[in-house]
Amino acid sequence: MKVILTLVAFFWILSVQAQCSEEAAVAYQKQLNAKYANPEESPLTKKDLKKFKSLDFYPIDMQYCVQAKLVRTPDEKPFEMPTTTERKPIYVKYGELHFTLMGKECKLDVFRNVELTKKEEYKDHLFLPFTDLTSGNGSYGGGRYIDLKAPEGDIIYIDFNTAYNPYCAYNYKYSCPIPPQQNDLMVEVKAGVKEYKK
Numbered sequence: 001m002k003v004i005l006t007l008v009a010f011f012w013i014l015s016v017q018a019q020c021s022e023e024a025a026v027a028y029q030k031q032l033n034a035k036y037a038n039p040e041e042s043p044l045t046k047k048d049l050k051k052f053k054s055l056d057f058y059p060i061d062m063q064y065c066v067q068a069k070l071v072r073t074p075d076e077k078p079f080e081m082p083t084t085t086e087r088k089p090i091y092v093k094y095g096e097l098h099f100t101l102m103g104k105e106c107k108l109d110v111f112r113n114v115e116l117t118k119k120e121e122y123k124d125h126l127f128l129p130f131t132d133l134t135s136g137n138g139s140y141g142g143g144r145y146i147d148l149k150a151p152e153g154d155i156i157y158i159d160f161n162t163a164y165n166p167y168c169a170y171n172y173k174y175s176c177p178i179p180p181q182q183n184d185l186m187v188e189v190k191a192g193v194k195e196y197k198k
Helices: 008-015 022-037 046-050
Strands: 065-072 090-101 104-113 125-130 144-149 155-159
Touching: 090 125, 090 155, 144 155
Parallel strands: none
Antiparallel strands: 065 090, 065 155, 090 104, 104 125, 125 144
16 A cells, blocks of 8 residues: 655755745646656646646745734644545644634644654644635645645645645545544635545
């Protein structure tokens, strides 16, 4: 069985950790499409890969780039995160992100994959799974992910234009973390990758 460890191959986008920009979002989309078109990296089935041209993105909108306050939760205990299969990877809650999106006060829990962050190149990697009011109604029903880099201070930028689908949205062979209930946003996030339609 193929497994997915929070799509670590997307870590390259995290070098842009200052204020996000439209240029960075455009570059992200191009790199993501290139990855999906590459047979060596793509999660697509061989059949779908043959006709793949581009993922379907919401229009880039900088209203969906928000500044969040990170509230660390250092005393959290590691836990088994449910996935779409029987696999139970170990995560730990890193903190809470507080921000305003489309006029609404929001909070999301952000996590670390315990095994992944033992590797030097991923020691600052944070995993942000979420659902919102577009889930199953424009975006993938199982939610989406954003990869972040732990900041030095308590301010972090979340660019929802870089929200991507779990691999299991494209191929049932993958095992994907399920966004926790507390990470369900009561707002439409019309940014990032849309639902995949074959």
